[in-house]
Amino acid sequence: MRFLFHTGRYFLFLKRVFGRPVKHRIFFRQIIDEIDDLGVGSLGIVGIISVFIGAVITLQTAYNIELPIIPRYTVGLAARDTILLEFSSTIVSLILAGKVGSHIASEIGTMRVTEQIDALDVMGINSAGYLVLPKVVAMVFINPFLVMISMGIGIFGGWMACVTTGVVPSAEFIYGIQYAFIPFYVLYSLIKSLVFGFLIASISGYWGYYTSGGALEVGRSSTRAVVVSSIQILLFNLILTQLLLA
Amino acid sequence: MIEVHGVYKAFEGVRVLKDVSATFETGKTNLIIGQSGSGKTVLLKSIVGLHQVDEGEIFYDNRSFTGMHDKARKGIRKEMGMLFQGSALFDSKTVEENVRFPLDVFSDMSFSDRRDRANFCLQRVHLENVNNLFPSELSGGMQKRVAIARAISLNPKYLFCDEPNSGLDPRTSIVIDNLIYEITKEFNMTTIVNTHDMNSVMGIGEKVVFIAQGEKGWEGTKDDILKSDNERLNDFIYASKFLKKLRAEVNK
Numbered sequence: 001m002r003f004l005f006h007t008g009r010y011f012l013f014l015k016r017v018f019g020r021p022v023k024h025r026i027f028f029r030q031i032i033d034e035i036d037d038l039g040v041g042s043l044g045i046v047g048i049i050s051v052f053i054g055a056v057i058t059l060q061t062a063y064n065i066e067l068p069i070i071p072r073y074t075v076g077l078a079a080r081d082t083i084l085l086e087f088s089s090t091i092v093s094l095i096l097a098g099k100v101g102s103h104i105a106s107e108i109g110t111m112r113v114t115e116q117i118d119a120l121d122v123m124g125i126n127s128a129g130y131l132v133l134p135k136v137v138a139m140v141f142i143n144p145f146l147v148m149i150s151m152g153i154g155i156f157g158g159w160m161a162c163v164t165t166g167v168v169p170s171a172e173f174i175y176g177i178q179y180a181f182i183p184f185y186v187l188y189s190l191i192k193s194l195v196f197g198f199l200i201a202s203i204s205g206y207w208g209y210y211t212s213g214g215a216l217e218v219g220r221s222s223t224r225a226v227v228v229s230s231i232q233i234l235l236f237n238l239i240l241t242q243l244l245l246a
Numbered sequence: 247m248i249e250v251h252g253v254y255k256a257f258e259g260v261r262v263l264k265d266v267s268a269t270f271e272t273g274k275t276n277l278i279i280g281q282s283g284s285g286k287t288v289l290l291k292s293i294v295g296l297h298q299v300d301e302g303e304i305f306y307d308n309r310s311f312t313g314m315h316d317k318a319r320k321g322i323r324k325e326m327g328m329l330f331q332g333s334a335l336f337d338s339k340t341v342e343e344n345v346r347f348p349l350d351v352f353s354d355m356s357f358s359d360r361r362d363r364a365n366f367c368l369q370r371v372h373l374e375n376v377n378n379l380f381p382s383e384l385s386g387g388m389q390k391r392v393a394i395a396r397a398i399s400l401n402p403k404y405l406f407c408d409e410p411n412s413g414l415d416p417r418t419s420i421v422i423d424n425l426i427y428e429i430t431k432e433f434n435m436t437t438i439v440n441t442h443d444m445n446s447v448m449g450i451g452e453k454v455v456f457i458a459q460g461e462k463g464w465e466g467t468k469d470d471i472l473k474s475d476n477e478r479l480n481d482f483i484y485a486s487k488f489l490k491k492l493r494a495e496v497n498k
Contacts, residue, residue, distance in 0.1 A: 022351050023350075023351060026350060026351065110337075111336075114332055114334060114337075115330040115331070115332055115334040116334050116335075116336055116337075118291075118296055118330065118334065119328065119330060119334040119336075121295075121296060122294050122295075122296065122323060122326055122328045122406075123323060123324075123326075123348055123351070123352075124319070124320040124321075124323030124324055124352075125351060
């Protein structure tokens, strides 16, 4: 019953979020601020995780295919496809669900319990639209860029691992990452990142917006935002993979 | 003038307001008083439309607020200013940005005019040289004054104050009360103040509505209060032993 209640309320909330925004000048300035806050502010963690996971994927692949009949460039190919298909879109989005999702839910939740949202409502401002729509637009816009940056840094991390450990010659790895390249994999990953960006911002905004109580409830909303966003990312990952790759 | 007719409100089956009717007059500081949990905040939030009433009607200068569709309500909301219990200033904005916010959203004034208006409102609440500070850098009393400045920035017809003195020392409370009173007179607003502070009642209570257990228990002026023989009202006003003793001595 609670699942149905939240699902119904989430869609009603979305209707309010996509209601008429405040003045366009203010709306666009908010989007720029959110892109800076949510997107540019996440570059560091995306970069660090991508370089290390890219390196680990490469090393694990190399150590698990040591058969002489399998060419060494396969390591580059496998690392590339793993990063393009799954790591950079899904895993990075799961990490962002933790970082950005908790940030959005706690920010809006705090505004709720300190009556700042009531203040917006009394002024006649569509508070859901004013607070959440710029975040949704910013995340949908910036998430594909974060994913593309993650792809580049992840592959670079794999190459660094090859160079520093000597597990695969650099030339073989570079040949592998160019071998049998399917451009649609990048598009598939970017489509997923758009959907995941929307899910992270809207679900976290929903949990923050309907916070009631005090500091403890803000913490709970933040946790729920991360958990629900992560589950939805996994669910939509499955659905989109079946739709786009089948 | 704001009129409340037969308002009922319940939360999850628990009745919080029962058949509350009252009239709040223009150009006066109208006070809603009552114990904590008596329903006065729910009444105030119902009047401003933050809660939907279950039954009853609310009129703003003979315009039915409860029967209005959202678009018309928005029009009335632009005529409202509200001071919240915890000030409800936007943490991420400076003092000037907070006061300018309603103007940024709703007015077509140029930036310099909006800034001038914000400065005027800040000066009106006796705040200067705080424009670039953030709310967290201000004292509780200063935050309340910024909230008043924000509430009056659009020159509202109706001002609502939810426990404006909570968390303030007695001297600062008097400053805030006097500000609310002066602004009400200066801009001829219909002001409703929610409070349980008896100093406020005796200081600025031109019209007082007493709420007890969700019902209107009494209505009158600050001068009528002292002569009232309403038992529930007297229990609330003379709750402390000191005041009870004082009253007994006065009555001798």
